[in-house]
Amino acid sequence: MKFKLLIVDDERNIREGLAEALQMDGHDVETAADGNEGWKRFQRGDIDLVITDLRMPGISGEELLKHICSETPGIPVIVLTGHGTVESAVDAMRIGAYDFLTKPVNLDRLSLLCKRALANRELVLKHRRLEEELEQRKKFNAIIGTSAPMRKIFDTISRAAPSRASILITGESGVGKELVANAIHELSPRRGKPLIKVHCAALASSILESELFGHEKGSFTGAVARRRGRFELANEGTLFLDEIGEIEQNIQIKLLRVLQEKKFERLGGEETIETDVRIVAATNKDLKAEIEKGNFREDLYFRLNVVNIHVPPLRERKDDIPLLITAFLKEFAAENGKQLEGIDDKARSCLYAYSWPGNVRELRNCMESAVVMTKGPLISEGDLPPTLRASNDEGWIRIPVGTSLAESEKIIIRDTLSNLKGNKSKTAEVLNIGRKTLHRKLAEWGESMEEAKL
Numbered sequence: 526m527k528f529k530l531l532i533v534d535d536e537r538n539i540r541e542g543l544a545e546a547l548q549m550d551g552h553d554v555e556t557a558a559d560g561n562e563g564w565k566r567f568q569r570g571d572i573d574l575v576i577t578d579l580r581m582p583g584i585s586g587e588e589l590l591k592h593i594c595s596e597t598p599g600i601p602v603i604v605l606t607g608h609g610t611v612e613s614a615v616d617a618m619r620i621g622a623y624d625f626l627t628k629p630v631n632l633d634r635l636s637l638l639c640k641r642a643l644a645n646r647e648l649v650l651k652h653r654r655l656e657e658e659l660e661q662r663k664k665f666n667a668i669i670g671t672s673a674p675m676r677k678i679f680d681t682i683s684r685a686a687p688s689r690a691s692i693l694i695t696g697e698s699g700v701g702k703e704l705v706a707n708a709i710h711e712l713s714p715r716r717g718k719p720l721i722k723v724h725c726a727a728l729a730s731s732i733l734e735s736e737l738f739g740h741e742k743g744s745f746t747g748a749v750a751r752r753r754g755r756f757e758l759a760n761e762g763t764l765f766l767d768e769i770g771e772i773e774q775n776i777q778i779k780l781l782r783v784l785q786e787k788k789f790e791r792l793g794g795e796e797t798i799e800t801d802v803r804i805v806a807a808t809n810k811d812l813k814a815e816i817e818k819g820n821f822r823e824d825l826y827f828r829l830n831v832v833n834i835h836v837p838p839l840r841e842r843k844d845d846i847p848l849l850i851t852a853f854l855k856e857f858a859a860e861n862g863k864q865l866e867g868i869d870d871k872a873r874s875c876l877y878a879y880s881w882p883g884n885v886r887e888l889r890n891c892m893e894s895a896v897v898m899t900k901g902p903l904i905s906e907g908d909l910p911p912t913l914r915a916s917n918d919e920g921w922i923r924i925p926v927g928t929s930l931a932e933s934e935k936i937i938i939r940d941t942l943s944n945l946k947g948n949k950s951k952t953a954e955v956l957n958i959g960r961k962t963l964h965r966k967l968a969e970w971g972e973s974m975e976e977a978k979l
């Protein structure tokens with residue numbers, strides 16, 4: 526790792542002599558002739574270590590040290606002192622100097638001291654990088670999923686979030702579109718600035734317009750005061766337009782203009798307001814079909830859909846179910862103060878077999894009610910809502926439309942086995958497969974189901 530050092534000393538000979546010696550050690554070295562110049566250079570950033578004289582015209586070395594320690598703690602500062610000024614060296618150490626050297630400077634000692642300080646600095650930087658990485662992982666962690674489509678979504682979010690590009694999130698109700706929008710904001714440079722959400726379907730068209738763009742006092746009956754719209758509130762941040770497929774044509778035109786020109790006026794206002802907003806929109810409608818029908822403007826669609834993130838329905842990524850079950854069980858067990866051991870096989874196979882028309886939201890609600898209802902430490906079939914239980918009726922195996930062949934096989938084997946009270950020979954006979962085959966399949970399945978236990 527290459528480091529940048531800053532040497533601050535008003536004596537040119539010393540400054541240049543030290544710089545030369547440290548450059549020979551392989552460091553990048555910059556110099557400053559007094560405290561003011563040194564502080565200016567330091568504020569521009571990317572300095573890893575400072576070596577400063579104490580007595581200088583303008584800002585003294587001691588003041589410089591104070592500034593650095595309060596602005597950017599963790600950057601080592603080595604202080605140079607003249608003969609007989611041990612006290613000032615002690616003061617400097619108290620303020621937070623890494624170490625001090627007395628003049629005339631012993632170059633070997635300086636070189637060694639720098640190496641040690643920088644090794645420390647490298648550790649600090651590494652630790653910070655790891656912490657940032659962890660922070661990033663946390664952002665995704667709110668979105669649970671390890672299936673191939675979810676991994677692809679995480680990848681797209683990571684790549685698209687840092688830019689300013691508009692993102693359109695599509696997918697059925699309850700698949701997690703809002704979570705994706707949150708993650709985009711959190712992983713973008715706009716985190717820390719507002720993330721403003723507008724639920725477009727919930728508002729009548731006239732209200733939506735003033736919600737988005739704001740209004741001037743008296744612009745319509747009831748506009749008793751000037752009001753800033755969501756576009757203004759979201760300035761420098763992200764605006765999440767939920768259910769974008771529901772907005773009417775006149776608002777579509779206005780939105781298009783903001784997207785193109787980054788400018789708008791409040792309702793009833795003359796003043797043109799500039800705005801720096803990143804748009805993330807979501808819809809569970811098929812916008813292409815809406816364009817065909819003449820309900821949605823194609824030009825707006827293209828502006829919104831610079832990056833598309835499609836979140837598939839849960840029934841198309843059943844691999845995520847075990848992990849989601851585990852996470853929701855943990856969450857609701859903690860919330861309800863219950864000690865749960867997990868979920869039994871029968872209940873699990875119900876959850877697996879169901880087609881989840883309400884997607885993750887439905888699964889989450891289902892797990893909440895199961896946790897509340899259950900009496901024992903294990904969630905069992907009886908704790909599940911009747912719609913789910915119906916798929917496991919005695920004597921019948923019901924497989925929802927959209928279930929894959931591999932999945933159907935699992936359900937058939939599980940349910941037959943449970944119907945025959947766990948008798949494996951009988952099950953193999955009824956299903957007309959070898960016992961070894963049955964054992965192998967059960968072992969495979971058993972393993973993959975194991976993950977989901979609490």
Ligand SMILES: Nc1ncnc2c1ncn2[C@@H]1O[C@H](COP(=O)(O)OP(=O)(O)OP(=O)(O)O)[C@@H](O)[C@H]1O
Pocket residue numbers: 667668669670696697698699700701702703704705809885886889
């Ligand atoms: N992958 C996931 N991991 C964890 N929780 C999830 C996941 N997907 C969705 N959820 C949860 O499911 C619920 C619905 O998610 P969300 O509101 O993001 O869905 P949506 O796609 O915006 O739905 P709608 O179209 O109805 O607005 C929320 O409680 C959310 O926390």
Ligand SMILES: [Mg+2]
Pocket residue numbers: 702703767
């Ligand atoms: Mg939503």
